[in-house]
Amino acid sequence: MAEGMVLAPIPREKRISKKDFREKYVKPQKPVVIEQLIEDWPAYEKWSLEYIQEKAGDKMVPLFDDRPISSKFKFNEPHTEMKMREYIELLKKGPTSYRIFLYHLLKEVPALQKDFKFPKVGLRILKQIPMLFFGGEGSKVFMHYDIDYANILHVHFHGKKRCILFPPSETRYLYKVPHALIAREDIDFTDPDYNKFPALKNAKGYITELNHGETLYMPEGYWHQMTYLTAGFSMSLRAAPRNLRNLSKALYNLFIMRHFDNYMRKLKGQRWIDYKNEEAIKRTNKRNKITQ
Template sequence: MSDFNLVDKVEGITKEEFKEQYLSAQRPVIFKDLTKNWLARKKWTFDFFRKQYGEWEIPMYDDSYHDPGNGYMKPTTYKRFGDYLDIIQHKPTSLRFHNFQIMKRAPELANDYKTPTIMDGFMKFALMFFGGQGSALNLHYDIDCSHVFLSHFQTQKVVYLYPPDQSEFLYKLPFTNHSHVDVLDPDLERYPAFKHAKGFKAVIEHGETLFIPKLWWHYVYYSKGGFSLALRANDSIKTKVQGASNLLRLFAFDSGMNYLAGQRWKRYKDNKAIQNAQRAMMNLGVG
């Protein structure tokens, strides 16, 4: 596994300092106090979600999320939300509940957090992510090109990050925003270029917020069962246009080709990613 630099943790930083040191520099950082005035910091517990929304039927995702075929990027099963919360609170599981659009399903939860003022361009769009101990969200970057502010609650989450210029060493799959490399247990015989990737490690505790710059790769690991809120910001018309283009050009095309070609499409992407990584190693004079 590649070596990691630890992501900075800051407190009391100003908007100007954030822009100079992290936003303009495109560097991740963890805010210790961005949520200090949020109701959610104390209110959002396993018991709260269980009591308020435990009867929901929710989609479940696991490690088969990117397997080719009819189940590509689709739920593995459905569970009662309260039952799922019981599982992730008390024992490991690979099942995740992600991309939960709280503004649609439970708009009242928006009263429990505040739009940060640390930068301009925040969207009303918000997502929540739930996972059990040992589960992970595969290595990817956010397709809409937004900056992400990920606030974690109750437990601990670990995020491994890589800047965009490391994409070829990560075996980026063409026409997608994903990689098959398992950051915590990489197959270096199949993915030898990965050992040259230069990354960062962020350990997020309860109430802390990780800033993930646009187009940065991240592998999200639940060291303990818990949940997070992701807010997004976009400070550029150019990246808004790029994000919209990605949604059409990448997501729609990739999903269509998977439907039409299945395993053949997967093999093409895998082989192309390997070729690109081999070229990157040659440019480094290694491999």
């Protein structure tokens, strides 16, 4: 890990009671990995790339890659699509940048809903939207926070994934792109260029590696960057923000910010994207009194 980047290991609990989870992690808004939260799910034994291929092989799935955000695509618009069977074959062949992002596979294949149950951990989980994410070896999800400021239980299957998190308090150091939910995409958070992004030296975050069946709790508004160390997939269960201020931010993001950003991309094209990236550096350095 690059010198100067302060990333503490995310705490781990083998098992945890509802009361302890709420008191130790939800109320203070601290992340945790729960290693055996889902061992009673059928999915714990059954879910693999081969199983998903068998059950959902004919479904067309939206795919994203690691190309920089551009004015050619709307907010969260996929780059291409293919059948799930073909995509999993691609994952099996080796490294690929193609990922599935926020896909409601459980709605498309209702039989998969029998393989899991909503954990009773003291969160009011939104049962309508369990989402799945897939990635090939080496594929990355850029540093971002979620549009709805949800409390998230992120359950990983089939392989290993590295997760880097920053609490909302560290936003001032992360070169956040204005009118967006992301940090500058050209930042490598495993080996940052401190000459170009000096404020990152002050950022304090967390890191862990998720194995099959482990669950990462990410509190409201936490920044996260994921790297698939092997091909695999994850499920996110979401609970609405408990903090009213975060709820208001979520509503703003959903009903104003993303529509404004799509409008400006259409109006100004790549000039809008370039402007936002330049402003990310200017605003962050100014906020931290950095001159370059």
